[in-house]
Amino acid sequence: MTLLPIEMTIVNMEKSKLVLICRLIAENGQSVAARLAEKSGISRQAASAWLSRLKKDGIISSVGVGRGTLYFILDTVRKNASYPIRGLSEDNVWRELCAPVVQDLPKNVSGIWHHGITEMVNNAIDHSGSDVVEVSIKRNAIYTECTVSDMGEGIFLKIQRAMNLYDTREAILELAKGKFTTDPANHSGEGIFFSSKMFDNFIIRSDALSFIHLGNDHPDVLLTREAAAKGTQVTMRLDNDSSRTSKEVFDKFALPEEFSFAKTIVPVRLAQHEGETLVSRSQAKRLTRRFERFQTVIVDFTSVGEIGQAFADEVFRVFANAHPTIKMVPIKMTPSVKAMIRRVQHPT
Ligand SMILES: Nc1ncnc2c1ncn2[C@@H]1O[C@H](COP(=O)(O)OP(=O)(O)O)[C@@H](O)[C@H]1O
Ligand SMILES: [Mg+2]
Incomplete structure (x- = not known):
């Protein structure tokens, strides 16, 4: 089924207003008139009139009545x-x-x-x-x-x-x-x-x-x-x-002055399967597999609370020493992850 693109169906509503209403609905289909009134500083009645107009234009629809009305955005x-x-x-x-x-x-x-x-x-x-x-x-x-x-x-x-x-x-x-x-x-x-x-x-x-x-x-x-x-x-x-x-996405993974795909960001979280903690050298090897294809590897620790000594040692000392040309940059570390990496890099 092919319907008209929205630009052809809207007659009288500014785009910013339309987008605001649809975003409110996308957030939550309930109490839309009240939230719209509050957000735009207009009366409940005026808000309801805007919503009726968008319904008539086939942009949104609703089920239920009064305070129980539930709105949703229609595909155009x-x-x-x-x-x-x-x-x-x-x-x-x-x-x-x-x-x-x-x-x-x-x-x-x-x-x-x-x-x-x-x-x-x-x-x-x-x-x-x-x-x-x-x-x-x-x-x-x-x-x-x-x-x-x-x-x-x-x-x-x-x-x-x-x-x-x-x-x-x-x-x-x-x-x-x-x-x-x-x-x-x-x-x-x-x-x-x-x-x-x-x-x-x-x-x-x-x-x-x-x-x-x-x-x-x-x-x-x-x-x-x-x-x-x-x-x-x-x-x-x-x-x-x-x-x-x-272009901005391609540029993010190229090194300055180079156009090739030379840099990557690896979410460490994906090496940590449910219920596991990253402790072993074999988990570390799973993480560093194919790192040598890149010049810079950003190692993103988002959602990783802690790592074990053997895991950290394998990634940040053993692998790093064996691959001195690869720049590894750990980011988004908890204090505990940071301390463990520092410990294996600077043993006292
Ligand atoms: N629809 C698919 N069915 C099966 N394997 C797929 C599919 N799409 C991607 N793959 C696998 O994922 C790999 C990576 O895909 P992509 O990132 O597009 O790289 P490329 O196409 O250059 O190999 C592919 O080489 C292939 O092994
Ligand atoms: Mg492909």
């Missing part, structure tokens, strides 16, 4: 299509299905969509082994969201098999480090790394695992689900008025 565009993979080119999917949905958005935003969608459809074509790829894209007044799904082997299982990993969760750590590919002759392993950092939300679901990136200010999360699903599903979401550019 919703499209999906299923493509046989044989002979498919990611550019065609972009041009036919997705570009028309985002072409009126700011250039930096449509540029990120072009990058993310073509990378993920290319992954389904080149890596999944699936016969079909399904792409769905929807847009509302605040954000656009696209999901690319295939019915192939599954990204985490494929990586686990290729690298002979003990645990599927290690596949997520390798993807998070970047420069990981199972097909080095034809690929460079940058698609997921950079795409994930360009979007506000980037979620990969495969097998019984979900890898969730909710913006660059939140730690990456790994969730285990009960039921394993076949194939790979990638969901990307971006604010329609995001100021992020793909």
Whole structure:
């Protein structure tokens, strides 16, 4: 189903007002009129009139009455299509299905969509082994969201098999480090790394695992689900008025004066599986695997309360001494993590 883009449906409301209302609803669909009145310094009646107008324009909808009214944002565009993979080119999917949905958005935003969608459809074509790829894209007044799904082997299982990993969760750590590919002759392993950092939300679901990136200010999360699903599903979401550019994301991981992907940020949290503490040398080796592909590795300790002496020694003394050209920079350390790293670097 294709509906009109919102720009064509809005007649009389300023964009900032519209965005404010939709953000309030996205936060919480309850007591919207009261919160809107308070936030904009207008009466409850005026707030209700704004909401009625947006309902009439098909931007939002509601159920219930009076104080129990629950509001939600409607999709103004919703499209999906299923493509046989044989002979498919990611550019065609972009041009036919997705570009028309985002072409009126700011250039930096449509540029990120072009990058993310073509990378993920290319992954389904080149890596999944699936016969079909399904792409769905929807847009509302605040954000656009696209999901690319295939019915192939599954990204985490494929990586686990290729690298002979003990645990599927290690596949997520390798993807998070970047420069990981199972097909080095034809690929460079940058698609997921950079795409994930360009979007506000980037979620990969495969097998019984979900890898969730909710913006660059939140730690990456790994969730285990009960039921394993076949194939790979990638969901990307971006604010329609995001100021992020793909260039700024590429630049963040290049060293000054260089254009190559020379620097990475590794979330240590992903090396720490549920219920574990990072204490052993083998956990440390899991973390530092492929660090030598980079010149600088930012080691991000977000959500890691403490580490053991052997783990710290292996990463920050043994590995560091064996690789003197790699610059390792630990960040977001608790005092306890900081003290342990200092202890192994400066034994007294
Ligand atoms: N849809 C998929 N199905 C199975 N494996 C996948 C899929 N997408 C990605 N992969 C795996 O993840 C790796 C990293 O993907 P990406 O970051 O796009 O790098 P590249 O495509 O350059 O290899 C791929 O090499 C492949 O092993
Ligand atoms: Mg790729």
